[in-house]
Amino acid sequence: MFAVQFDSPGDIDVLQLRDIPVPSPGEGEILIALEASAINPADVKIRSGMITPRQGNAPFTLGYDLVGTVRQTGPTAGRFLPGARVIGVSTLAVTGTGTWSEFVCLRETSLAGAPEDVDPAILAQLPLPGLTAMQAVDALQLPQRSEVLVSGAAGAVGRIALQLLHLRGHRTHALVRRAEQAELLPTGVAEEVYIGSPPTSRVDAVIDAAGIDLSAALRPGGHYVTVVPGSPPHSVSKDSATLVIAHESGAMLHTLAELLTAGDLTLPDSTTFKFSEIEAAHREYERQLGRRITLVV
Incomplete structure:
Protein backbone atom coordinates (compact mmCIF):
# COMPACT_ATOMS: atom_id res chain seq x y z
CA MET A 1 0.00 0.00 0.00
CA LEU A 126 -13.92 18.24 9.80
CA PRO A 127 -12.14 15.78 12.13
CA LEU A 128 -9.08 17.51 13.62
CA PRO A 129 -10.28 21.14 13.33
CA GLY A 130 -13.72 20.10 14.59
CA LEU A 131 -12.41 18.25 17.62
CA THR A 132 -9.99 21.07 18.43
CA ALA A 133 -12.74 23.69 18.18
CA MET A 134 -15.27 21.69 20.21
CA GLN A 135 -12.78 20.93 22.98
CA ALA A 136 -11.76 24.60 23.09
CA VAL A 137 -15.39 25.72 23.38
CA ASP A 138 -16.03 23.09 26.08
CA ALA A 139 -13.04 24.39 28.04
CA LEU A 140 -14.64 27.84 28.38
CA GLN A 141 -17.56 26.61 30.54
CA LEU A 142 -19.38 29.93 30.11
CA PRO A 143 -23.03 30.86 30.65
CA GLN A 144 -25.08 31.65 27.56
CA ARG A 145 -24.81 35.13 26.03
CA SER A 146 -21.18 35.44 27.07
CA GLU A 147 -19.06 37.46 24.68
CA VAL A 148 -16.23 35.45 23.11
CA LEU A 149 -13.52 36.57 20.70
CA VAL A 150 -11.99 34.01 18.30
CA SER A 151 -8.66 34.74 16.61
CA GLY A 152 -7.74 32.99 13.38
CA ALA A 153 -11.48 33.06 12.78
CA ALA A 154 -11.19 32.41 9.04
CA GLY A 155 -9.01 29.34 9.59
CA ALA A 156 -10.13 25.74 9.96
CA VAL A 157 -10.38 25.70 13.77
CA GLY A 158 -11.54 29.28 14.23
CA ARG A 159 -14.32 28.99 11.69
CA ILE A 160 -15.81 25.95 13.42
CA ALA A 161 -15.31 27.45 16.88
CA LEU A 162 -17.32 30.53 15.85
CA GLN A 163 -20.20 28.34 14.70
CA LEU A 164 -20.19 26.16 17.84
CA LEU A 165 -20.16 29.22 20.09
CA HIS A 166 -23.06 30.71 18.17
CA LEU A 167 -25.03 27.45 18.45
CA ARG A 168 -24.50 27.49 22.21
CA GLY A 169 -25.99 30.95 22.51
CA HIS A 170 -22.86 33.06 22.88
CA ARG A 171 -22.18 36.46 21.33
CA THR A 172 -19.26 35.79 19.02
CA HIS A 173 -16.59 38.17 17.75
CA ALA A 174 -14.05 37.34 15.04
CA LEU A 175 -10.48 38.49 14.60
CA VAL A 176 -8.75 38.07 11.22
CA ARG A 177 -5.40 39.30 9.95
CA ARG A 178 -6.54 40.73 6.61
CA ALA A 179 -9.73 42.34 5.35
CA GLU A 180 -10.27 39.75 2.62
CA GLN A 181 -10.38 37.01 5.25
CA ALA A 182 -13.57 38.50 6.65
CA GLU A 183 -15.31 37.30 3.48
CA LEU A 184 -14.42 33.70 4.41
CA LEU A 185 -16.31 33.78 7.71
CA PRO A 186 -19.55 31.79 8.02
CA THR A 187 -22.57 33.98 7.38
CA GLY A 188 -24.54 35.40 10.28
CA VAL A 189 -22.32 34.07 13.07
CA ALA A 190 -19.94 36.85 14.14
CA GLU A 191 -21.55 39.95 15.63
CA GLU A 192 -18.37 41.96 15.13
CA VAL A 193 -15.30 41.38 12.99
CA TYR A 194 -11.94 42.90 13.93
CA ILE A 195 -9.14 43.16 11.39
CA GLY A 196 -5.50 43.16 12.39
CA SER A 197 -5.75 43.80 16.13
CA PRO A 198 -8.14 42.80 18.93
CA PRO A 199 -10.41 45.16 20.88
CA THR A 200 -9.57 46.26 24.43
CA SER A 201 -11.40 44.95 27.52
CA ARG A 202 -14.30 43.88 25.34
CA VAL A 203 -15.03 40.15 25.89
CA ASP A 204 -15.58 37.58 28.63
CA ALA A 205 -13.34 34.97 26.99
CA VAL A 206 -11.09 34.34 24.02
CA ILE A 207 -10.25 31.33 21.90
CA ASP A 208 -6.85 31.84 20.31
CA ALA A 209 -6.55 29.76 17.14
CA ALA A 210 -3.76 31.88 15.65
CA GLY A 211 -1.04 31.97 18.31
CA ILE A 212 -1.28 35.70 19.04
CA ASP A 213 -1.63 37.69 22.27
CA LEU A 214 -5.31 38.37 22.96
CA SER A 215 -4.96 39.30 26.62
CA ALA A 216 -5.86 42.96 26.02
CA ALA A 217 -9.29 41.92 24.73
CA LEU A 218 -10.32 40.31 28.04
CA ARG A 219 -12.41 41.95 30.67
CA PRO A 220 -11.15 41.44 34.26
CA GLY A 221 -11.66 37.81 35.25
CA GLY A 222 -11.98 36.65 31.66
CA HIS A 223 -10.91 33.20 30.50
CA TYR A 224 -8.19 32.53 27.92
CA VAL A 225 -8.23 29.35 25.81
CA THR A 226 -5.59 28.69 23.20
CA VAL A 227 -5.04 25.79 20.84
CA VAL A 228 -1.51 26.88 19.96
CA PRO A 229 1.39 25.46 22.06
CA GLY A 230 3.52 28.25 23.49
CA SER A 231 0.47 30.35 24.35
CA PRO A 232 -1.09 32.01 26.30
CA PRO A 233 1.15 35.01 27.06
CA HIS A 234 2.73 35.49 30.49
CA SER A 235 0.35 38.35 31.22
CA VAL A 236 -2.52 35.84 31.60
CA SER A 237 -2.73 34.10 34.98
CA LYS A 238 -2.51 30.30 35.02
CA ASP A 239 -5.86 30.10 36.79
CA SER A 240 -7.67 31.73 33.88
CA ALA A 241 -5.76 30.11 31.00
CA THR A 242 -6.18 26.75 29.24
CA LEU A 243 -4.14 25.13 26.50
CA VAL A 244 -6.20 22.67 24.46
CA ILE A 245 -4.41 19.88 22.58
CA ALA A 246 -7.08 17.89 20.77
CA HIS A 247 -7.64 14.30 21.85
CA GLU A 248 -9.33 11.58 19.81
CA SER A 249 -13.05 11.16 20.40
CA GLY A 250 -15.49 9.25 18.23
CA ALA A 251 -18.37 10.55 20.34
CA MET A 252 -17.47 14.18 19.63
CA LEU A 253 -17.00 13.42 15.94
CA HIS A 254 -20.47 11.90 15.91
CA THR A 255 -21.91 15.13 17.31
CA LEU A 256 -20.00 17.23 14.77
CA ALA A 257 -21.17 15.01 11.92
CA GLU A 258 -24.78 15.42 13.07
CA LEU A 259 -24.40 19.20 13.12
CA LEU A 260 -22.95 19.10 9.62
CA THR A 261 -25.78 16.91 8.33
CA ALA A 262 -28.40 19.19 9.91
CA GLY A 263 -26.87 22.26 8.27
CA ASP A 264 -25.95 23.81 11.63
CA LEU A 265 -22.27 23.57 10.75
CA THR A 266 -20.75 24.47 7.39
CA LEU A 267 -17.35 23.78 5.88
Whole structure:
Protein backbone atom coordinates (compact mmCIF):
# COMPACT_ATOMS: atom_id res chain seq x y z
CA MET A 1 0.00 0.00 0.00
CA PHE A 2 1.11 3.61 -0.47
CA ALA A 3 2.07 5.88 2.42
CA VAL A 4 3.33 9.48 2.61
CA GLN A 5 6.41 9.33 4.84
CA PHE A 6 9.59 11.14 5.76
CA ASP A 7 12.83 9.89 7.36
CA SER A 8 14.17 13.18 8.69
CA PRO A 9 12.33 16.50 9.07
CA GLY A 10 12.90 19.22 6.52
CA ASP A 11 11.39 21.00 3.54
CA ILE A 12 8.64 19.61 1.32
CA ASP A 13 11.06 17.48 -0.66
CA VAL A 14 11.62 15.16 2.34
CA LEU A 15 8.16 13.68 1.68
CA GLN A 16 8.22 10.30 -0.03
CA LEU A 17 5.35 8.25 -1.48
CA ARG A 18 6.33 4.71 -0.49
CA ASP A 19 5.01 1.18 -0.75
CA ILE A 20 4.73 -0.36 2.73
CA PRO A 21 2.96 -3.43 4.18
CA VAL A 22 -0.75 -3.27 5.02
CA PRO A 23 -1.22 -3.17 8.83
CA SER A 24 -3.43 -5.61 10.74
CA PRO A 25 -5.99 -4.31 13.26
CA GLY A 26 -5.20 -5.09 16.87
CA GLU A 27 -7.40 -5.22 19.94
CA GLY A 28 -10.22 -2.67 19.58
CA GLU A 29 -8.88 -1.40 16.25
CA ILE A 30 -10.35 -1.12 12.76
CA LEU A 31 -8.61 -1.28 9.39
CA ILE A 32 -9.88 1.52 7.15
CA ALA A 33 -9.40 2.08 3.42
CA LEU A 34 -8.60 5.78 3.09
CA GLU A 35 -10.72 7.99 0.83
CA ALA A 36 -9.65 11.51 1.82
CA SER A 37 -7.69 13.57 4.33
CA ALA A 38 -6.57 17.20 4.72
CA ILE A 39 -3.41 19.18 5.37
CA ASN A 40 -3.33 20.82 8.80
CA PRO A 41 -0.74 23.17 10.34
CA ALA A 42 0.37 20.30 12.60
CA ASP A 43 1.36 18.23 9.55
CA VAL A 44 3.66 21.01 8.38
CA LYS A 45 5.13 21.45 11.88
CA ILE A 46 5.87 17.73 12.17
CA ARG A 47 7.31 17.51 8.68
CA SER A 48 9.55 20.54 9.30
CA GLY A 49 10.75 19.35 12.74
CA MET A 50 8.96 21.97 14.85
CA ILE A 51 7.07 19.08 16.50
CA THR A 52 8.43 15.59 17.12
CA PRO A 53 5.87 12.82 17.74
CA ARG A 54 6.03 11.56 21.32
CA GLN A 55 5.86 7.93 20.25
CA GLY A 56 7.15 5.93 17.31
CA ASN A 57 10.28 6.22 15.22
CA ALA A 58 11.19 7.37 11.73
CA PRO A 59 10.03 6.92 9.09
CA PHE A 60 6.83 8.69 10.14
CA THR A 61 3.62 8.65 8.11
CA LEU A 62 1.98 12.09 8.13
CA GLY A 63 -1.73 12.90 8.46
CA TYR A 64 -4.36 13.50 11.16
CA ASP A 65 -7.74 13.45 9.41
CA LEU A 66 -9.42 10.45 7.82
CA VAL A 67 -12.50 9.69 5.76
CA GLY A 68 -12.69 6.08 4.65
CA THR A 69 -14.38 2.69 4.52
CA VAL A 70 -14.05 -0.10 7.06
CA ARG A 71 -12.25 -3.13 5.63
CA GLN A 72 -11.58 -5.29 8.69
CA THR A 73 -12.25 -5.23 12.42
CA GLY A 74 -9.88 -6.39 15.13
CA PRO A 75 -10.72 -8.34 18.29
CA THR A 76 -13.45 -6.71 20.45
CA ALA A 77 -14.17 -4.07 17.76
CA GLY A 78 -17.72 -4.51 16.49
CA ARG A 79 -19.46 -1.15 16.34
CA PHE A 80 -18.61 -0.65 12.66
CA LEU A 81 -19.01 -3.43 10.09
CA PRO A 82 -16.94 -3.87 6.92
CA GLY A 83 -18.22 -1.51 4.25
CA ALA A 84 -19.27 1.22 6.70
CA ARG A 85 -17.98 4.72 5.95
CA VAL A 86 -16.28 6.47 8.86
CA ILE A 87 -14.45 9.62 9.85
CA GLY A 88 -11.65 9.78 12.38
CA VAL A 89 -8.54 11.41 13.75
CA SER A 90 -5.15 10.01 14.61
CA THR A 91 -3.31 12.38 16.95
CA LEU A 92 0.00 11.96 15.19
CA ALA A 93 2.00 14.23 17.50
CA VAL A 94 1.07 11.96 20.42
CA THR A 95 0.83 8.49 18.87
CA GLY A 96 3.29 8.66 15.98
CA THR A 97 0.60 7.10 13.75
CA GLY A 98 -0.48 9.05 10.68
CA THR A 99 -3.40 8.65 8.28
CA TRP A 100 -1.84 9.40 4.89
CA SER A 101 -1.70 5.81 3.74
CA GLU A 102 -3.90 3.56 1.64
CA PHE A 103 -4.99 1.61 4.72
CA VAL A 104 -5.01 2.90 8.31
CA CYS A 105 -5.56 1.15 11.65
CA LEU A 106 -7.32 3.30 14.26
CA ARG A 107 -9.06 2.61 17.55
CA GLU A 108 -12.79 2.12 17.14
CA THR A 109 -13.39 4.71 19.88
CA SER A 110 -11.70 7.34 17.68
CA LEU A 111 -14.20 6.89 14.83
CA ALA A 112 -17.70 8.04 13.95
CA GLY A 113 -20.03 7.22 11.10
CA ALA A 114 -19.53 9.41 8.02
CA PRO A 115 -22.49 11.34 6.59
CA GLU A 116 -23.26 9.66 3.26
CA ASP A 117 -24.27 12.80 1.37
CA VAL A 118 -21.12 14.88 2.01
CA ASP A 119 -18.24 14.91 -0.47
CA PRO A 120 -15.22 13.17 1.13
CA ALA A 121 -13.00 16.11 0.13
CA ILE A 122 -15.24 18.44 2.14
CA LEU A 123 -15.78 16.02 5.02
CA ALA A 124 -12.01 15.54 5.42
CA GLN A 125 -11.81 19.10 6.75
CA LEU A 126 -13.92 18.24 9.80
CA PRO A 127 -12.14 15.78 12.13
CA LEU A 128 -9.08 17.51 13.62
CA PRO A 129 -10.28 21.14 13.33
CA GLY A 130 -13.72 20.10 14.59
CA LEU A 131 -12.41 18.25 17.62
CA THR A 132 -9.99 21.07 18.43
CA ALA A 133 -12.74 23.69 18.18
CA MET A 134 -15.27 21.69 20.21
CA GLN A 135 -12.78 20.93 22.98
CA ALA A 136 -11.76 24.60 23.09
CA VAL A 137 -15.39 25.72 23.38
CA ASP A 138 -16.03 23.09 26.08
CA ALA A 139 -13.04 24.39 28.04
CA LEU A 140 -14.64 27.84 28.38
CA GLN A 141 -17.56 26.61 30.54
CA LEU A 142 -19.38 29.93 30.11
CA PRO A 143 -23.03 30.86 30.65
CA GLN A 144 -25.08 31.65 27.56
CA ARG A 145 -24.81 35.13 26.03
CA SER A 146 -21.18 35.44 27.07
CA GLU A 147 -19.06 37.46 24.68
CA VAL A 148 -16.23 35.45 23.11
CA LEU A 149 -13.52 36.57 20.70
CA VAL A 150 -11.99 34.01 18.30
CA SER A 151 -8.66 34.74 16.61
CA GLY A 152 -7.74 32.99 13.38
CA ALA A 153 -11.48 33.06 12.78
CA ALA A 154 -11.19 32.41 9.04
CA GLY A 155 -9.01 29.34 9.59
CA ALA A 156 -10.13 25.74 9.96
CA VAL A 157 -10.38 25.70 13.77
CA GLY A 158 -11.54 29.28 14.23
CA ARG A 159 -14.32 28.99 11.69
CA ILE A 160 -15.81 25.95 13.42
CA ALA A 161 -15.31 27.45 16.88
CA LEU A 162 -17.32 30.53 15.85
CA GLN A 163 -20.20 28.34 14.70
CA LEU A 164 -20.19 26.16 17.84
CA LEU A 165 -20.16 29.22 20.09
CA HIS A 166 -23.06 30.71 18.17
CA LEU A 167 -25.03 27.45 18.45
CA ARG A 168 -24.50 27.49 22.21
CA GLY A 169 -25.99 30.95 22.51
CA HIS A 170 -22.86 33.06 22.88
CA ARG A 171 -22.18 36.46 21.33
CA THR A 172 -19.26 35.79 19.02
CA HIS A 173 -16.59 38.17 17.75
CA ALA A 174 -14.05 37.34 15.04
CA LEU A 175 -10.48 38.49 14.60
CA VAL A 176 -8.75 38.07 11.22
CA ARG A 177 -5.40 39.30 9.95
CA ARG A 178 -6.54 40.73 6.61
CA ALA A 179 -9.73 42.34 5.35
CA GLU A 180 -10.27 39.75 2.62
CA GLN A 181 -10.38 37.01 5.25
CA ALA A 182 -13.57 38.50 6.65
CA GLU A 183 -15.31 37.30 3.48
CA LEU A 184 -14.42 33.70 4.41
CA LEU A 185 -16.31 33.78 7.71
CA PRO A 186 -19.55 31.79 8.02
CA THR A 187 -22.57 33.98 7.38
CA GLY A 188 -24.54 35.40 10.28
CA VAL A 189 -22.32 34.07 13.07
CA ALA A 190 -19.94 36.85 14.14
CA GLU A 191 -21.55 39.95 15.63
CA GLU A 192 -18.37 41.96 15.13
CA VAL A 193 -15.30 41.38 12.99
CA TYR A 194 -11.94 42.90 13.93
CA ILE A 195 -9.14 43.16 11.39
CA GLY A 196 -5.50 43.16 12.39
CA SER A 197 -5.75 43.80 16.13
CA PRO A 198 -8.14 42.80 18.93
CA PRO A 199 -10.41 45.16 20.88
CA THR A 200 -9.57 46.26 24.43
CA SER A 201 -11.40 44.95 27.52
CA ARG A 202 -14.30 43.88 25.34
CA VAL A 203 -15.03 40.15 25.89
CA ASP A 204 -15.58 37.58 28.63
CA ALA A 205 -13.34 34.97 26.99
CA VAL A 206 -11.09 34.34 24.02
CA ILE A 207 -10.25 31.33 21.90
CA ASP A 208 -6.85 31.84 20.31
CA ALA A 209 -6.55 29.76 17.14
CA ALA A 210 -3.76 31.88 15.65
CA GLY A 211 -1.04 31.97 18.31
CA ILE A 212 -1.28 35.70 19.04
CA ASP A 213 -1.63 37.69 22.27
CA LEU A 214 -5.31 38.37 22.96
CA SER A 215 -4.96 39.30 26.62
CA ALA A 216 -5.86 42.96 26.02
CA ALA A 217 -9.29 41.92 24.73
CA LEU A 218 -10.32 40.31 28.04
CA ARG A 219 -12.41 41.95 30.67
CA PRO A 220 -11.15 41.44 34.26
CA GLY A 221 -11.66 37.81 35.25
CA GLY A 222 -11.98 36.65 31.66
CA HIS A 223 -10.91 33.20 30.50
CA TYR A 224 -8.19 32.53 27.92
CA VAL A 225 -8.23 29.35 25.81
CA THR A 226 -5.59 28.69 23.20
CA VAL A 227 -5.04 25.79 20.84
CA VAL A 228 -1.51 26.88 19.96
CA PRO A 229 1.39 25.46 22.06
CA GLY A 230 3.52 28.25 23.49
CA SER A 231 0.47 30.35 24.35
CA PRO A 232 -1.09 32.01 26.30
CA PRO A 233 1.15 35.01 27.06
CA HIS A 234 2.73 35.49 30.49
CA SER A 235 0.35 38.35 31.22
CA VAL A 236 -2.52 35.84 31.60
CA SER A 237 -2.73 34.10 34.98
CA LYS A 238 -2.51 30.30 35.02
CA ASP A 239 -5.86 30.10 36.79
CA SER A 240 -7.67 31.73 33.88
CA ALA A 241 -5.76 30.11 31.00
CA THR A 242 -6.18 26.75 29.24
CA LEU A 243 -4.14 25.13 26.50
CA VAL A 244 -6.20 22.67 24.46
CA ILE A 245 -4.41 19.88 22.58
CA ALA A 246 -7.08 17.89 20.77
CA HIS A 247 -7.64 14.30 21.85
CA GLU A 248 -9.33 11.58 19.81
CA SER A 249 -13.05 11.16 20.40
CA GLY A 250 -15.49 9.25 18.23
CA ALA A 251 -18.37 10.55 20.34
CA MET A 252 -17.47 14.18 19.63
CA LEU A 253 -17.00 13.42 15.94
CA HIS A 254 -20.47 11.90 15.91
CA THR A 255 -21.91 15.13 17.31
CA LEU A 256 -20.00 17.23 14.77
CA ALA A 257 -21.17 15.01 11.92
CA GLU A 258 -24.78 15.42 13.07
CA LEU A 259 -24.40 19.20 13.12
CA LEU A 260 -22.95 19.10 9.62
CA THR A 261 -25.78 16.91 8.33
CA ALA A 262 -28.40 19.19 9.91
CA GLY A 263 -26.87 22.26 8.27
CA ASP A 264 -25.95 23.81 11.63
CA LEU A 265 -22.27 23.57 10.75
CA THR A 266 -20.75 24.47 7.39
CA LEU A 267 -17.35 23.78 5.88
CA PRO A 268 -15.75 25.81 3.09
CA ASP A 269 -14.78 24.62 -0.37
CA SER A 270 -11.25 23.33 -0.69
CA THR A 271 -8.55 22.76 -3.27
CA THR A 272 -8.14 19.03 -3.87
CA PHE A 273 -5.03 17.06 -4.80
CA LYS A 274 -4.36 13.36 -5.20
CA PHE A 275 -1.87 11.75 -2.82
CA SER A 276 0.40 11.19 -5.82
CA GLU A 277 0.63 15.02 -5.97
CA ILE A 278 1.66 15.39 -2.32
CA GLU A 279 4.55 17.81 -2.94
CA ALA A 280 2.39 20.08 -5.10
CA ALA A 281 -0.33 19.96 -2.42
CA HIS A 282 2.08 21.09 0.29
CA ARG A 283 3.48 23.86 -1.89
CA GLU A 284 -0.04 25.13 -2.57
CA TYR A 285 -0.85 24.95 1.15
CA GLU A 286 2.19 27.04 2.07
CA ARG A 287 1.50 29.49 -0.78
CA GLN A 288 -2.13 30.05 0.28
CA LEU A 289 -2.08 29.86 4.06
CA GLY A 290 -5.65 29.71 5.30
CA ARG A 291 -6.98 27.99 2.17
CA ARG A 292 -8.04 24.42 2.89
CA ILE A 293 -6.18 21.70 0.96
CA THR A 294 -7.66 18.22 0.87
CA LEU A 295 -6.09 14.99 -0.36
CA VAL A 296 -7.93 12.15 -2.09
CA VAL A 297 -6.91 8.67 -3.16
